[in-house]
Structure formats: C-alpha cells, structure tokens
Amino acid sequence: MTPPNSTAASRHHKRPRGEGQWALGYHEPLNKNEENKKNDDGLNVRQRIIDIYSKRGFDSIDPADLRGRMRWYGLYTQRKPGIDGGKTAILEPEELDDRYFMLRVRIDGGQLSLEQLRVIADISNDYGRGTADVTDRQNIQLHWIEIEAVPDIWERLEAVGLSTTEACGDTPRVILGCPLSGIDTEELIDTTAAIREVHDRFIGDPAYSNLPRKFKSAISGCPAHCTVHEINDVAFVAVTKDGEVGYDLFVGGGLSTNPMFAKRIGVFVRPDQVADVYGGVIGIFRDYGYRRLRHRARIKFLVNDWGVEKFREILETEYLKEQLPDGPAPEEPRGNRRDHVGVHQQKDGNFYVGFAPKVGRLDGDKLHLIANLAEKYGSRRVRATVEQKMVILDVAPDQVEGLVAELEANDLKVSPSTFRRQTMACTGIEFCKLAIVETKATGIHLIEEMERRLPDFKDPLTININGCPNSCARIQVADIGLKGQLVVNDKGEQVEGFQIHLGGSLGTNANFGRKVRGLKTTVEGLPDYVERVVTNFESQKKEGESFSDWVQRADEGDLK
Incomplete structure (x- = not known):
C-alpha cells in the first residue's frame, strides 16, 4: 500500500498550477514582478522618492523601486551611453542602467493648454537637456532627468493639471482620444x-x-x-x-x-x-x-x-x-490617413492646423515656439496625436495663413511629404535599455533621403521603425515595418539593421505585415531598400490600390 504522504498521493491531491488568476484563488507570487507588487504597491514609491531618494541621491534607491515601482510614476532608468545593441540581452539591468531617467508625462486624450505645454517645455530645458519626444500614445517623454529633480517636476506638472501617475507600469496607462474631440465636423x-x-x-x-x-x-x-x-x-x-x-x-x-x-x-x-x-x-x-x-x-x-x-x-x-x-x-x-495633419475646418467655423515634427522629435525651445505661435494666432489649445504629430486648434480663418507660414519656416511641416508625415520611430538605443539599434536618427535620415530620391511620391505609406521586437512603434501594422536587430553586412560584419515586415494595415482590411523569408537590411542600406520597394509599387499598382494591398499580391522578388 502506498503511504499517504508519497509522491504519487501528493500529485493526486496537488492543486493545478493554473495561470495565476486571482479570481480562481491563485494569489501567491508567481514571478519576480508579481512578488514585488505583492510586497508593496507601486503607488507607494512616490513618497519615498520625495522623502528619501531625491534627497539622498541615485545610490539610495532600492533596486525593487528603481527597476519596478518607479514606473508607476513614469520613470525608467535610461540606457547607459556607449553600450552596443549586441549586449542588450546579455548584460544585467544594473550594467545597462544610467543614473538618469526617462520621464513620461501622460496627456490623456492628447489635450494640452498653452500653460501646460510651456510647463513641459520649461521642465525639458531646466532638467532634461532640452529633450522632448511626442510618442505614438499622445504622451511627451523627457530624458536626462535626475532623481533630485523629480519632486520639483511633479509640483510644476500638478500645478497645471498634468501628472506622470501610472504613465508606465502594470497600470491603466494614458487614455487615447481623438485630438479633435469637440471640434471635428463629422x-x-x-x-x-x-x-x-x-x-x-x-x-x-x-x-x-x-x-x-x-x-x-x-x-x-x-x-x-x-x-x-x-x-x-x-x-x-x-x-x-x-x-x-x-x-x-x-x-x-x-x-x-x-x-x-x-x-x-x-x-x-x-x-x-x-x-x-x-x-x-x-x-x-x-x-x-x-x-x-x-x-x-x-x-x-x-x-x-x-x-x-x-x-x-x-x-x-x-x-x-x-x-x-x-x-x-x-x-x-474616413480617408486613408489617421493623423489629422494639414488645415481643416472645425464645426464652429474656425480651423485646426496639424503639423509634423520628424518622428516626433522636438525639444524644449520648439515646444515654447509652438505655444507662442498658437497664442499669437489666437489659439489656447494644442493637441498631440497618436502618430507623433501635433495640432493647434481654434485658428480664425484670417489667421491660418500666417500660422502655417511660421510653422513651415520652423520645420514644422503642415504640408509634409508622405515620408515626413507617415514615418514613426520609437525611442531606440539612444535611451532605451531594450533596444538593439538606433531609431530616431535613422528615421530622420530616411525621411530626408526619400524626400530627395522620390520627391513626387504622394501615396499614403506608413514606415514604422522599432529598435527591438516589442513593437512600441507598431511595426506589424505598418506598410513598411522595421524591427531592429543585428544583421551581417556584405563584408561579413555584424551591424545594426532591421527585419522587414510589409503590408500591415488597420481599418477596412486590417492585417499584420507579411514577413518575407530572409528579408533584412542594414541601417546603411535602408534608404536603398525603401526606394527600391516603393518604386516597384509605383510601377505595378492598379488604380486606387494601396501599398498594403499590392504587397499581398506582389512577387517576393519585387519585395526584396
């Protein structure tokens, strides 16, 4: 007879492991992240930042707060400069951590007053070395933030109705909304x-x-x-x-x-x-x-x-x-672009003006400029879009021309090329600890090259550039989605490059991009590749056919 405490009996009575669902009774910590959250709610880190970490400095921060709970307030340590992408998955977190933070300001619905925009601009210049990126979730991200500055930053943001609360972490993050809420005619x-x-x-x-x-x-x-x-x-x-x-x-x-x-x-x-x-x-x-x-x-x-x-x-x-x-x-x-770029009439007879920074990259001075131009031409409201663009609302008909001229003169294009309008890039290896390749500078260079090489190309074409497989820049639903990885060039050297996804789309015929076997490019070869595939599309497309639809029927040779 098998003793009741035997392995067989234990197996028979042992509760199935399940998926860790609380509602089914699985409350025990199941991985390190769950253990950290069980030990202390992420929201509680705020007071420690104010009372302890900001006063004692970076070295005083508990590692469980540094790489976990501080995300509940929009704070991630940024990547230490000089660490190449080949080491991203090899080094321990403390080896990748810089002593500075990315800070994400949540902007629910993308809605900003001029006062709020100016406060973000001041924080950027005072504490973030001028950095300011508009994300594809309507937030603005700052970099180079030191822990000592965080309480003052929070005071400034909260005084104008902004916050970083739950901008990151295992939380309900920013709520996306149309930047034209309340004014769109349709x-x-x-x-x-x-x-x-x-x-x-x-x-x-x-x-x-x-x-x-x-x-x-x-x-x-x-x-x-x-x-x-x-x-x-x-x-x-x-x-x-x-x-x-x-x-x-x-x-x-x-x-x-x-x-x-x-x-x-x-x-x-x-x-x-x-x-x-x-x-x-x-x-x-x-x-x-x-x-x-x-x-x-x-x-x-x-x-x-x-x-x-x-x-x-x-x-x-x-x-x-x-x-x-x-x-x-x-x-x-409606339409085949979702970004609200350009000049369009509002339901009240005024106009909104949407403009395109390159891959969402701005700076503190440029944010001040946007606020000043909006105010000069009669607006008190600015919006961020989910395509890394911005919109100025409530411009009177006789003020539109002047505003457009000044935005264009400051490289904030109201009538951008397709490549400027529809290229997005995530943060990339410049600041992100998960990244393998550079993205922002790559995207800006690609835009400039494509505008030079294909100045007459007008079709909608989304190019989304991601520094790692996590798809912050939505690569699977882009016409051309670029997933950062290390590739081998024609000299046999390992260099930065991308795996290419083609023909992803949202809307009427939503589908994830097509992966063609072996389709990769180096960063250096990216402009040549995009020029080649876009030229093939232009020569083969049928009347009214989108790039995504063409990709679904194109020969693999024309996609390479």
Missing part, C-alpha cells in the same frame, strides 16, 4: 467628458494599480478612427444605434511579439455607461488576467482563450450586474 460624439471620468475614477486608485501587465485604452468619436482601437487592450468606438449615439466595445488588442487585433464584444454602450464598462473590463483583467508567466500576462491572451461570448457573459453577470444590448459595428474609417 465626429459622432465629443469624448472629452468620458475620458475625464475614466481618468478621475481609475487612475491612481490602488484598487486598479496592480494589474497583470500594462493596460492601454482608447475612447474615440473620430470618423478617421485615429486612436487605433484595433490594437488597444480596451477601446470604445462611437456608433449610432436607432438614432442614439453610443459606443462599440473592443477588447484584447496588442502587438509586441505576439500580435492580436482587438475583438468586438458586440454590445452597445451608452455614454453614461462608459466608465462603468471600463471598470468592468479592467476588473476582469485584474482578477482573471494571467499572472504566472509575464509574456502571457496581457488581456489579449485571456480574451483569445475565453472567446467573446464568455468575456461578455463575465462582464455582464459578475461586474456590471446588467445585460448590455447588442450594438452595431463602427462605420469604415
């Missing part, structure tokens, strides 16, 4: 109030500050679908049902190394229900999200495993305690 609904309510109810609330991973959100009434709802963890997209405006609900989108499009839940959400439904979705993620393995901890994996029907059932029965009616899908997106 929008279905102004989402400003909905974004504000969700922000005020959930951001900084300890009940939602320990999620399995990051949680990305969008709420939009934009007819161009500019908030890329297809790749957010949760998204509310304006629709009309029986004459009433509300929202369609999407859940489970995300890219990185395992991309998935968000799935329509199929419900109609009234405007007054948005915050409650948001709370239900984020509650499901908190309680049922996978915590055992970090790489499977995004909500997209849960939605993919459960399916839409089960997700809807759990949302309605356990969290909302009410049934939601079935709802219609959104209309097809």
Whole structure:
C-alpha cells in the first residue's frame, strides 16, 4: 500500500498550477514582478522618492523601486551611453542602467493648454537637456532627468493639471482620444467628458494599480478612427444605434511579439455607461488576467482563450450586474490617413492646423515656439496625436495663413511629404535599455533621403521603425515595418539593421505585415531598400490600390 504522504498521493491531491488568476484563488507570487507588487504597491514609491531618494541621491534607491515601482510614476532608468545593441540581452539591468531617467508625462486624450505645454517645455530645458519626444500614445517623454529633480517636476506638472501617475507600469496607462474631440465636423460624439471620468475614477486608485501587465485604452468619436482601437487592450468606438449615439466595445488588442487585433464584444454602450464598462473590463483583467508567466500576462491572451461570448457573459453577470444590448459595428474609417495633419475646418467655423515634427522629435525651445505661435494666432489649445504629430486648434480663418507660414519656416511641416508625415520611430538605443539599434536618427535620415530620391511620391505609406521586437512603434501594422536587430553586412560584419515586415494595415482590411523569408537590411542600406520597394509599387499598382494591398499580391522578388 502506498503511504499517504508519497509522491504519487501528493500529485493526486496537488492543486493545478493554473495561470495565476486571482479570481480562481491563485494569489501567491508567481514571478519576480508579481512578488514585488505583492510586497508593496507601486503607488507607494512616490513618497519615498520625495522623502528619501531625491534627497539622498541615485545610490539610495532600492533596486525593487528603481527597476519596478518607479514606473508607476513614469520613470525608467535610461540606457547607459556607449553600450552596443549586441549586449542588450546579455548584460544585467544594473550594467545597462544610467543614473538618469526617462520621464513620461501622460496627456490623456492628447489635450494640452498653452500653460501646460510651456510647463513641459520649461521642465525639458531646466532638467532634461532640452529633450522632448511626442510618442505614438499622445504622451511627451523627457530624458536626462535626475532623481533630485523629480519632486520639483511633479509640483510644476500638478500645478497645471498634468501628472506622470501610472504613465508606465502594470497600470491603466494614458487614455487615447481623438485630438479633435469637440471640434471635428463629422465626429459622432465629443469624448472629452468620458475620458475625464475614466481618468478621475481609475487612475491612481490602488484598487486598479496592480494589474497583470500594462493596460492601454482608447475612447474615440473620430470618423478617421485615429486612436487605433484595433490594437488597444480596451477601446470604445462611437456608433449610432436607432438614432442614439453610443459606443462599440473592443477588447484584447496588442502587438509586441505576439500580435492580436482587438475583438468586438458586440454590445452597445451608452455614454453614461462608459466608465462603468471600463471598470468592468479592467476588473476582469485584474482578477482573471494571467499572472504566472509575464509574456502571457496581457488581456489579449485571456480574451483569445475565453472567446467573446464568455468575456461578455463575465462582464455582464459578475461586474456590471446588467445585460448590455447588442450594438452595431463602427462605420469604415474616413480617408486613408489617421493623423489629422494639414488645415481643416472645425464645426464652429474656425480651423485646426496639424503639423509634423520628424518622428516626433522636438525639444524644449520648439515646444515654447509652438505655444507662442498658437497664442499669437489666437489659439489656447494644442493637441498631440497618436502618430507623433501635433495640432493647434481654434485658428480664425484670417489667421491660418500666417500660422502655417511660421510653422513651415520652423520645420514644422503642415504640408509634409508622405515620408515626413507617415514615418514613426520609437525611442531606440539612444535611451532605451531594450533596444538593439538606433531609431530616431535613422528615421530622420530616411525621411530626408526619400524626400530627395522620390520627391513626387504622394501615396499614403506608413514606415514604422522599432529598435527591438516589442513593437512600441507598431511595426506589424505598418506598410513598411522595421524591427531592429543585428544583421551581417556584405563584408561579413555584424551591424545594426532591421527585419522587414510589409503590408500591415488597420481599418477596412486590417492585417499584420507579411514577413518575407530572409528579408533584412542594414541601417546603411535602408534608404536603398525603401526606394527600391516603393518604386516597384509605383510601377505595378492598379488604380486606387494601396501599398498594403499590392504587397499581398506582389512577387517576393519585387519585395526584396
């Protein structure tokens, strides 16, 4: 007879490991990240930064705070200069860490007053060596921040209604919104109030500050679908049902190394229900999200495993305690560009002016210039877009020409080339500890080269440049997506380069980019490659055919 304490008996009675879902009883720390969060909520690091770290300096920072909880306030250590991409995955975190931080200012809905923009500009110049990058999630990132400066930075930001709270970390991050909310002539609904309510109810609330991973959100009434709802963890997209405006609900989108499009839940959400439904979705993620393995901890994996029907059932029965009616899908997106660049009329008769910095790269002085130009030409409101661009609102008809002329004179193009308009780049190896290659300078050089080589090219063409496989720059849904890696050049040397994804798209025919076997380029050879593939497209395209559609039918030889 087998003793009751034998291995066989233990196996028989042992509880299955599961995926670390709290709602199913798995609360034990399952990996180092979960252990750190269980030991102390990330929100609690704020007071230690103010009372201890900012006074005693970088060396006083607890490693669990430095590489974990400080992200809850938008702070990442930046990459130590001079470490090449081949060492990114080899060195320990403390070997990659510089003594300076990237600081992410969250700008929900991309909405900025001139006062707020000037405060960010001053912080950039006073503490960030002039750095300021507009991200593809409507934030502004600063670099070279020292821990001693952080309390003063927070005071300045919070005095004008901005913050860095939960700009990073396993939290509900910035809420994307159309930069034209309230002024677009064709929008279905102004989402400003909905974004504000969700922000005020959930951001900084300890009940939602320990999620399995990051949680990305969008709420939009934009007819161009500019908030890329297809790749957010949760998204509310304006629709009309029986004459009433509300929202369609999407859940489970995300890219990185395992991309998935968000799935329509199929419900109609009234405007007054948005915050409650948001709370239900984020509650499901908190309680049922996978915590055992970090790489499977995004909500997209849960939605993919459960399916839409089960997700809807759990949302309605356990969290909302009410049934939601079935709802219609959104209309097809307006136009073939989502960036709001150019001069367009608002519903009040004034105009908005959208302009394109190169790959989102600005600086403190340029932010001051933008604020001064906006004020000079009658505007008090500036917006950031999800394409690393900016928009000045409320310009009177007789002021538009002067504003456009001054923006263009300062290299803030209102009528940019396709290459300037639709090339994005992540932070890259200049500052990011995950990166393998340089991105911003590469993107700027590529834009300049393509404008010189193909000055007459007018078709929409997105070129997204990422320094690593994590897809912060959305490479899988770009016409030309560039994933940074080390490649071998024709001399047999290992150099910076990219794996190339082709023909990704969002909108009507959403699909992830095509990977052609062996299709890579060095950084040096990138302009030649882009010129070659774009020229092939121009010579072979059918009437009205997009680059993405052409890629799906093109011979591999024409894509290389």
